[in-house]
Amino acid sequence: MSNDDELIKDLRKVLGDRVRVDSAERALLRRDASVFDGGVAGPICLCESANEVQQVMLTAITHGRTVVPRGAGTGLAGGAVPLGAPVVISLARMNRILDVDLESRIAWVEPGVVNLDLTKHLTPLGFHFAPDPSSQQVCTIGGNVANNSGGPHCLAYGVTNAHVLAIEVVLADGTVVMLGGLDAEPTGYDLRGAYVGGEGMLGITTKVAVRITPNPPAVRTLLLSFNTPREAAATVSAVIAAGIVPAAMEVMDQRITIAVENYVNVGYPRDAGAVLLAEVDGLEGGVELDAERIEAIGRANGATQVRRAASNEERMLLWKGRKTAFGAVAQIAPNYYLHDTVVPRSRLAEVLEKVYEIADEHNLAVVNVFHAGDGNLHPLLLFDGREPGIYERVHAAGSAIVAASLDAGGVLSGEHGIGIEKQAFMDRMFSADDLDHQERLRRAFDPSCRSNPGKVIPLGHSCADIQSLRSVPHEVWG
Amino acid sequence: MIDFAELVGEHGAVTVVGGRTRWQAGGEVASGTREITAPSGVISYDPAEMTVAVKAGTTTAELASILADHGQRCALPERGGSVGGAIAVGEHHLEALGRGRLHTSVLAVAYVSAEGKVIRGGGPTVKNVSGFDLPRLIVGSLGTLGLVDEVTLRTNPSPSASEWFESGDADPFEVMNTVLRPSAILWNGATTRVLLEGHGVDVVEMQRQLATIGTWEAIDGPFELPPHRWSRTTRELRDEHGAFVASLGVGTVWRHDPQPPRTLEPGIVELSRRIKTQFDPTGRLNPGRSVY
Numbered sequence A: 001m002s003n004d005d006e007l008i009k010d011l012r013k014v015l016g017d018r019v020r021v022d023s024a025e026r027a028l029l030r031r032d033a034s035v036f037d038g039g040v041a042g043p044i045c046l047c048e049s050a051n052e053v054q055q056v057m058l059t060a061i062t063h064g065r066t067v068v069p070r071g072a073g074t075g076l077a078g079g080a081v082p083l084g085a086p087v088v089i090s091l092a093r094m095n096r097i098l099d100v101d102l103e104s105r106i107a108w109v110e111p112g113v114v115n116l117d118l119t120k121h122l123t124p125l126g127f128h129f130a131p132d133p134s135s136q137q138v139c140t141i142g143g144n145v146a147n148n149s150g151g152p153h154c155l156a157y158g159v160t161n162a163h164v165l166a167i168e169v170v171l172a173d174g175t176v177v178m179l180g181g182l183d184a185e186p187t188g189y190d191l192r193g194a195y196v197g198g199e200g201m202l203g204i205t206t207k208v209a210v211r212i213t214p215n216p217p218a219v220r221t222l223l224l225s226f227n228t229p230r231e232a233a234a235t236v237s238a239v240i241a242a243g244i245v246p247a248a249m250e251v252m253d254q255r256i257t258i259a260v261e262n263y264v265n266v267g268y269p270r271d272a273g274a275v276l277l278a279e280v281d282g283l284e285g286g287v288e289l290d291a292e293r294i295e296a297i298g299r300a301n302g303a304t305q306v307r308r309a310a311s312n313e314e315r316m317l318l319w320k321g322r323k324t325a326f327g328a329v330a331q332i333a334p335n336y337y338l339h340d341t342v343v344p345r346s347r348l349a350e351v352l353e354k355v356y357e358i359a360d361e362h363n364l365a366v367v368n369v370f371h372a373g374d375g376n377l378h379p380l381l382l383f384d385g386r387e388p389g390i391y392e393r394v395h396a397a398g399s400a401i402v403a404a405s406l407d408a409g410g411v412l413s414g415e416h417g418i419g420i421e422k423q424a425f426m427d428r429m430f431s432a433d434d435l436d437h438q439e440r441l442r443r444a445f446d447p448s449c450r451s452n453p454g455k456v457i458p459l460g461h462s463c464a465d466i467q468s469l470r471s472v473p474h475e476v477w478g
Numbered sequence B: 001m002i003d004f005a006e007l008v009g010e011h012g013a014v015t016v017v018g019g020r021t022r023w024q025a026g027g028e029v030a031s032g033t034r035e036i037t038a039p040s041g042v043i044s045y046d047p048a049e050m051t052v053a054v055k056a057g058t059t060t061a062e063l064a065s066i067l068a069d070h071g072q073r074c075a076l077p078e079r080g081g082s083v084g085g086a087i088a089v090g091e092h093h094l095e096a097l098g099r100g101r102l103h104t105s106v107l108a109v110a111y112v113s114a115e116g117k118v119i120r121g122g123g124p125t126v127k128n129v130s131g132f133d134l135p136r137l138i139v140g141s142l143g144t145l146g147l148v149d150e151v152t153l154r155t156n157p158s159p160s161a162s163e164w165f166e167s168g169d170a171d172p173f174e175v176m177n178t179v180l181r182p183s184a185i186l187w188n189g190a191t192t193r194v195l196l197e198g199h200g201v202d203v204v205e206m207q208r209q210l211a212t213i214g215t216w217e218a219i220d221g222p223f224e225l226p227p228h229r230w231s232r233t234t235r236e237l238r239d240e241h242g243a244f245v246a247s248l249g250v251g252t253v254w255r256h257d258p259q260p261p262r263t264l265e266p267g268i269v270e271l272s273r274r275i276k277t278q279f280d281p282t283g284r285l286n287p288g289r290s291v292y
Helices: A004-018 A023-028 A050-062 A115-125 A141-147 A191-195 A229-241 A254-264 A284-300 A312-323 A325-331 A345-361 A390-407 A423-429 A432-445 A463-470 B004-008 B060-069 B083-089 B134-138 B172-178 B200-211 B266-279
Strands: A044-046 A067-070 A087-090 A097-101 A106-109 A164-170 A176-180 A204-211 A218-226 A248-253 A274-282 A305-308 A335-338 A365-370 A379-383 B014-016 B034-036 B042-046 B051-055 B106-112 B118-122 B147-154 B161-167 B184-187 B192-198 B217-219 B228-231 B244-247 B252-255
Touching: A004 A044, A004 A050, A050 A067, A050 A087, A050 A164, A050 A204, A067 A204, A097 A115, A106 A115, A115 A141, A141 A204, A164 A191, A176 A191, A176 B266, A191 B134, A191 B266, A218 A229, A218 A284, A218 A312, A229 A248, A229 A274, A229 A284, A229 A345, A248 A254, A254 A274, A254 A312, A254 A325, A254 A365, A274 A284, A274 A312, A284 A305, A284 B200, A312 A325, A325 A335, A325 A365, A325 A379, A345 A365, A345 A379, A345 A390, A379 A390, A390 A423, A423 A432, A432 B118, A432 B134, A432 B266, B004 B106, B004 B147, B014 B147, B042 B060, B051 B060, B060 B083, B083 B147, B106 B134, B118 B134, B161 B200, B172 B184, B172 B192, B172 B200, B192 B200
Parallel strands: A044 A087, A067 A087, B014 B034
Antiparallel strands: A097 A106, A106 A204, A164 A176, A164 A204, A218 A274, A218 A305, A248 A274, A248 A365, A335 A379, A365 A379, B042 B051, B051 B147, B106 B118, B106 B147, B161 B192, B161 B217, B184 B192, B184 B244, B228 B252, B244 B252
16 A cells, blocks of 8 residues: 555644654553554554544555554453554543543543543542552553453452443544443443443444442451461352352462562461461441451351451452562562463362473473462462473463363353453353354444454454455565 | 244334333334334353343343342342343343442343344353444344344352341431442432441441441432433432432432433534434434434
8 A cells, every 4th residue: 555654644734743663652452451462563652632543544544544442551361562553542632531421420531541540530538449450550541441341349340341331432444433422221232231342343432431430438348368278268269159249259379378478578377378368348337247247158158267357458469469479479480371261159169279280391490379269260380481381381281270160060260351362262161152142242333344453253253354454564564 | 932033023113112111212102013022031041150041021120039049139120121121221230339230240142133134232241342233232232233032141149148228317428438249239319228238247347437427327229210311420429319219339310200301512413313324214213213
């Protein structure tokens, strides 16, 4: 079509010097927080408004180029890895909280608003944004929408989809639409619901109306110690079966507990085989009753020690340990591969043991820190990337973990998404006809497969994506 | 038993008849359209897992009764009709604040496509982001994209205490700011009814909170609901007039007349048309009905 100099010239007409093309910046955006390298970023566009995003999209169309949206780049499934030198649309500068409507309990935000910044903004008003991924200090609301992100407290409050009312989107043909609405049942198909979790393949988010949640007056945070991860997992299953819906239930095995202690020293027991961090919130009376019941269920399942956070400071410290767990792993091994599958909660203990077996079979170290209440496993395979052949072993073990989760009646991903990481596993969970319908949804939103091509749907089921990837001038951007 | 996919077949206009409780939604089905019924029955129910999979033709009443036997409930409305019908119109339970909204309670669907194939979307676990969210698209689509065969729903434990209260002098819009988690706030323009649920001690505490904004007395249950659902924003509810029952915090309003069609922006109409064309290229699923 046209060469890149002309593309860059046209993008600069829209954004001026906010189009970045130097190799250092492009190299930084070759990847996200996943283990996947090998992306090639095209011109990087630092957009500051929906209008600019629309103009960049129209420019990309004129030049026959694909686009990839990017927030903070914290995704773990390769969703933001630029495949085929797409125009990178960075939304990080669109980080304004536009409006907070306490009566309607809605906040309008731009996609680049950092998850925790919204909650910090709402705290003095007595509210928070419920989805709280472990990366919440850096990840953006736009990214949360793209991945339908979860977090520890989604057990009671639900994942991102339950907290998004309306989304302004620039579609791949340059049209700007508002999906959903602020009323109870917006007219038409639930396009908002279908768009959440679209991993940037259904369009580019430029504004979001999110539900805000009142802070509960009473909270109890419990730390239960067990001799084995199996006992911790069994406690989780028993709590759910007893009809209690805690705000969060997180399990950490001994190895990660010790690593966290070395890293931030929050007071976790180093001698426990596993710890369960459980939280209940609501009104004082009921919270106390639920805390007592969880304590009793824990003891009946082998808890050796139960500790309650005595103050808000202690509670924050216990959570800090959980939320910095991934950072703490660096002491054990230079690299890790974090997996994300979900299994029925009643089969947690069994699948967890299988995960340890799989790691042993592949001669890999594994630590487990996960959203146990949802059945959402997060095994971290630890390795040294310099070891020859190590990536093959890591991927083989990962593949076995995914298979074990599916065999137990589980699913491919609980909150990280499919991206390029689990693309090849999609046909283990879905039939060709199922995938065909997911692809139809994609084509309805983006008939040209322009937005973030080459992700989620296995390439064999998505011919148009292959075409848009082939049209890339590799010789220029490779 | 005839397979539902075979019943749908690959050709000819077709519609599914459930309880006919919401038959008018989205307009009249074109005359000459073949009427079929969806299979019924519970496929699997694991109370400890808090999920249930049912066939679409199961009545919501039957499902509610099975769940109640295990001390549980779900987000489906209990105003008669079938599970598939409720999914097709996307109607929440009256107590959506307490039970959760329908859309986020549907974990997985199996539907028969316009080509007569069984398509599965979503997954059986309570948390899942594997692929695009087809269940969300199907909920509220009035059977125009696929005909629902099976649904997997999240269930919730029924609270140990559950009590309705009524007030003639409280400001209904203050309830939300006074009580942490009411399960329903209904207002008919004159009186307010509130459902408080949870542990007994919590209900007593919330009742005390309610007393700070008016005088309340215990009553048997909600208002009688008019048949038609209107969709409003929280702010619009303040201007509601005539005979109505409004659900505050949700935005649903029940009235005796149907809500006039609302116009959608051209971009949304175009996107909706592309979705319909992708999923039902020949327009054989519920012809005459439209959601946009």
